[in-house]
Amino acid sequence: MNIPLLDTLEVVERSIFHSVRERLVEYGYLPDITQYVNDAPGNAAYQADLAQIRGDKGFAIEVFGTGSNQDKHLLKVPRIVIVPFGMQPGNIGVRTEGVEEFVRDGITRVRTTTLQSPAMDYNFEVHVITNKQKQSRVCQAIVKVALPALGYIKQFEHPDRYLNIFNTSGRTIPITQEGLTENIFSYTMKDLYEVDRFVVETNLARINEIKVDINVSENPPTDLENPDITITSPIPVP
Numbered sequence: 001m002n003i004p005l006l007d008t009l010e011v012v013e014r015s016i017f018h019s020v021r022e023r024l025v026e027y028g029y030l031p032d033i034t035q036y037v038n039d040a041p042g043n044a045a046y047q048a049d050l051a052q053i054r055g056d057k058g059f060a061i062e063v064f065g066t067g068s069n070q071d072k073h074l075l076k077v078p079r080i081v082i083v084p085f086g087m088q089p090g091n092i093g094v095r096t097e098g099v100e101e102f103v104r105d106g107i108t109r110v111r112t113t114t115l116q117s118p119a120m121d122y123n124f125e126v127h128v129i130t131n132k133q134k135q136s137r138v139c140q141a142i143v144k145v146a147l148p149a150l151g152y153i154k155q156f157e158h159p160d161r162y163l164n165i166f167n168t169s170g171r172t173i174p175i176t177q178e179g180l181t182e183n184i185f186s187y188t189m190k191d192l193y194e195v196d197r198f199v200v201e202t203n204l205a206r207i208n209e210i211k212v213d214i215n216v217s218e219n220p221p222t223d224l225e226n227p228d229i230t231i232t233s234p235i236p237v238p
Helices: 008-026 041-058 132-145
Strands: 061-066 080-088 099-104 108-114 118-131 150-153 158-175 182-193 198-204
Touching: 008 080, 008 118, 008 132, 008 150, 008 158, 008 182, 041 099, 080 132, 118 132, 132 182
Parallel strands: 061 080
Antiparallel strands: 080 118, 099 108, 108 198, 118 182, 150 158, 158 182
């Protein structure tokens, strides 16, 4: 039986990237790349608008995610770089032996499903690389708006769904040889699943009746709420 895969990693990575990108566009520091055609003329128009922002505001801010490995570590500033660390074991375990569920598909049936992995935490860092204090302040402010210290971000392409996010730490690294400053913010997303639940068995017999035989002891138990009162059985003890 094939285990159904989830696109959790893609959803998380794209949601983080676009949360930052959309804030940069909102505050006027980056053109909206979704408005350009992905060809040579479209790229030329994007670069022209990027140059216009640099002329109007003094600088533009680019963001680089998991799909920009060739460009993300170039010393071109200001820039925001998202560095993923992948999935790590989370705090919630799962039952792998199967969980019974009621499923209505015309009639009520019972099936057993299971998950093949525990919940996972996704960890990543956001690097803000600048060479002027004003750039640093603007970039950090935008990151804090896009990725709250404790809160939620919208899933990319599913704005009615949310991902829980925590800012766990932050630090600053001066790159003195290049005259740059790198502010690093660490984040985690809690309790994500990498594979989907799948059906183990179906059309199981549903429990309709439970019968219990009661045996009366010669030494009746005491009342749990009031232990000074003795429970007397209505059935005579032989």
